[in-house]
Amino acid sequence: MQRGSKPGKIGAMVAALGAAIVRGEIASGTVLPAEPELAERYGAGRSVVREAVKTLVAKGLLTVRPRHGTQVRPQHDWTLLDREVLGWMRSGDGLDRDLLLALEETREIIEPEAAALAAIRATPEDLARIRAALAAMEAGQDDPPVAIAADKRFHLAILDATNNPILRSFRGAIDTILSAMFDFTVDVFAGNLANHAAVVDAIVAGEAEQARQAMRQVLGYTRGHMLSSPALASGTSSTQKTKQGETP
CATH class of the missing domain: 1.20.120.530 (GntR ligand-binding domain-like)
Structure with a gap:
């Protein structure tokens, strides 16, 4: 993760996690680790993880449901006309x-x-x-x-x-x-x-x-x-x- 302002850290995590999803490194249907584990893996604060997940939910890559956790959505749900999503692909x-x-x-x-x-x-x-x-x-x-x-x-x-x-x-x-x-x-x-x-x-x-x-x-x-x-x-x-x- 890059150092810098909180928006910069959020953007870096969005890019790293989003790219891993769209390139198939994290498969559709995968349930992501809990927030503390993601924070440790990406070297980010929990608030950064939370905001990054929200951004990827808005792009259609993730879904968050109570008792089901944060799950990777299938490609047909992605916002493919999002410039970042296409860029990651x-x-x-x-x-x-x-x-x-x-x-x-x-x-x-x-x-x-x-x-x-x-x-x-x-x-x-x-x-x-x-x-x-x-x-x-x-x-x-x-x-x-x-x-x-x-x-x-x-x-x-x-x-x-x-x-x-x-x-x-x-x-x-x-x-x-x-x-x-x-x-x-x-x-x-x-x-x-x-x-x-x-x-x-x-x-x-x-x-x-x-x-x-x-x-x-x-x-x-x-x-x-x-x-x-x-x-x-x-x-x-x-x-x-x-x-x-x-x-x-």
């Missing part, structure tokens, strides 16, 4: 194949329809932001950090341009998905620029169906790259599960 090779494809599938459900709505509802200010993001993508295509930041602005600007408050509330989720995927797809970034430009042209022209199809082209290009990647084609998971009941 990364191995040296990134996220595993199934999770990456699930993230892309989620984008395919949301983003084409968002592009169609943007074509109908975008204000001049919305259009200016979308165009500026595309221009930044084109200018920064040879600089991965710049390209990734601009690409995120592009997709989030389109979500904002729906002027739908519910869709706008997905901003954080889409931001997290994009952050998880762009490190993997940045090497084919330049090849997808024309598809992004087609999305902009359709939105500016107010052509909803064209915008929808153009966004599907953007996402299809990304998905095609993922499916053709030798690293993903093997279907090898980057996480290995441990035995049921194993403790931290």
